[in-house]
Amino acid sequence: MTQENFKSPLLTVDSVLFTIKDNSLKILLLKRKNSPFQNSWALPGGFIDVNRDDSAENTASRKLTDKTGVTPPYLEQLNTFSSKSRDPRGWSASIAYFALIAHEETNLKVTPRNDESAQWVDVESLMDETANYQPLAFDHQQIFQFALERLKQKALYSMLPVFCLPKEFTLGEYHTLIEIILGKSIQKKTLYRRFEASNMFEETGETVATGARAAMLYRLKEDAELVNFERNLG
Amino acid sequence: MTQENFKSPLLTVDSVLFTIKDNSLKILLLKRKNSPFQNSWALPGGFIDVNRDDSAENTASRKLTDKTGVTPPYLEQLNTFSSKSRDPRGWSASIAYFALIAHEETNLKVTPRNDESAQWVDVESLMDETANYQPLAFDHQQIFQFALERLKQKALYSMLPVFCLPKEFTLGEYHTLIEIILGKSIQKKTLYRRFEASNMFEETGETVATGARAAMLYRLKEDAELVNFERNLG
Structure with missing residues (x-):
């Protein structure tokens, strides 16, 4: 055939x-x-x-x-x-x-x-x-x-959504992004721990004013690989 | 175009x-x-x-x-x-x-x-x-x-491999199957707990001789839905 x-x-x-x-x-x-x-x-x-x-x-x-x-x-x-x-x-x-x-x-x-x-x-x-x-x-x-x-x-298990953010972004923006996608509240602490553990990001050295405080801007590391976590976000 | x-x-x-x-x-x-x-x-x-x-x-x-x-x-x-x-x-x-x-x-x-x-x-x-x-x-x-x-x-997270087994099978056969696919030892206890928790299977009422003991035969329930677990097998 x-x-x-x-x-x-x-x-x-x-x-x-x-x-x-x-x-x-x-x-x-x-x-x-x-x-x-x-x-x-x-x-x-x-x-x-x-x-x-x-x-x-x-x-x-x-x-x-x-x-x-x-x-x-x-x-x-x-x-x-x-x-x-x-x-x-x-x-x-x-x-x-x-x-x-x-x-x-x-x-x-x-x-x-x-x-x-x-x-x-x-x-x-x-x-x-x-x-x-x-x-x-x-x-x-x-x-x-x-x-x-x-x-x-x-x-729930990957840092993937970060690609919806501009090249330089704050942890607060990342937190908001995840909550918008999931449509529910996520503990900042849990999320920031993952952000850190992924080892995908680095500080730019620049900050932006957010209310009374200055928030650090982060960016993807050049050789960053997308990390998957074993457990889903709660 | x-x-x-x-x-x-x-x-x-x-x-x-x-x-x-x-x-x-x-x-x-x-x-x-x-x-x-x-x-x-x-x-x-x-x-x-x-x-x-x-x-x-x-x-x-x-x-x-x-x-x-x-x-x-x-x-x-x-x-x-x-x-x-x-x-x-x-x-x-x-x-x-x-x-x-x-x-x-x-x-x-x-x-x-x-x-x-x-x-x-x-x-x-x-x-x-x-x-x-x-x-x-x-x-x-x-x-x-x-x-x-x-x-x-x-x-690692689903009961899917069970479809490699005949319609009636023992827990021992299921355990062997998972170890073959993953290429490593998996605790029987952990696996059997998942098998139970999935609520996908029922006893047939028949047993087969395995060495000195008789092992129960199981089959998929008619309305069984494939269950995914939140955590991977260790």
Whole structure:
């Protein structure tokens, strides 16, 4: 049996790009210019360009860079969503990624050729299926929810969410970030102990004023490796 | 930009099917009849049949059932491997799955149309790149190692490996299974406490003789849900 006997499925890449903005967790959505799902909001993505992309991860990264002007510092494959019915154009598979970025470092842009609007959309508002932006194109609601679940799980045992913060940040900002993602209170002491134990960060030597006190700014060490903890945050 | 501008990549599915046999962890390999990689050993898989398969998971399950005669009781998507160079026929993506089965319940068969040989191959022997069966076709060595890592991780915090055992099994068999997968000693007491706490199993009422004593046979409850524990096995 050879490939010639088979009609090829469509193969796309879609990414759920998270950031923290205005004290809430948001993802990047684009308004679709073309059918199918014209004028619906969708995750950034598209077809693999076999002449240009070495791998699907390259496609995901390229599409995100096109939209935001920068390469997200964290990109991870999530899951591949496939079925005969998820795309009206035919049997289709989408390799989904989740990515994190500091919105301050992006430069959201709309190319003249393709005037999709791009928006940072509050994750909370996407949980309500009657709200603005809904329904999302294709099975993007399902992909988004899969990604959100993964991010919340990882926030419990890894330092991963730090990639939503600017390059220099305070412990207080890190604490707020984790509480926003998990949607619950986390003891500062526990979190700071992990921060320290991860050995991923270093003081910049600079401080910022936070109320009456000055807070140290931290940054990732150059050779930092992402640390996973054995126990979940309580 | 529409699909018509793009050459479609090849899209396949490959599965790493684990079992426990002769006190060792094994995976199913098939000898390739056709090029590319003719006569090399490969993971069971193939092209998605858009006229037949509702999803890639259907393809994976169908291919495994074709080869073993039964549907594996556990099948999980692993990762999608894609690149312009992994398949000499062109840009290719393979959606990889990992699956577990009790070898006693399979009926490995070779179809007359397609006389690939099928073998349960010891995982240990696949770690040695100069051994028999090597080198595997495509990037199947990489897919296998990714799957093995996932299985080992999951064995630390989930009851998942139980799907490598026959429908009725003893606690002793379960203990041996976990030690084989992890490659180290695990306290019986700890393991049995988890087994109990998972609430996934029930006594069959039957026992088997093990040395001087009779050991109870257990089976999955009908409505059992896979339980994950918060802490890894020590």
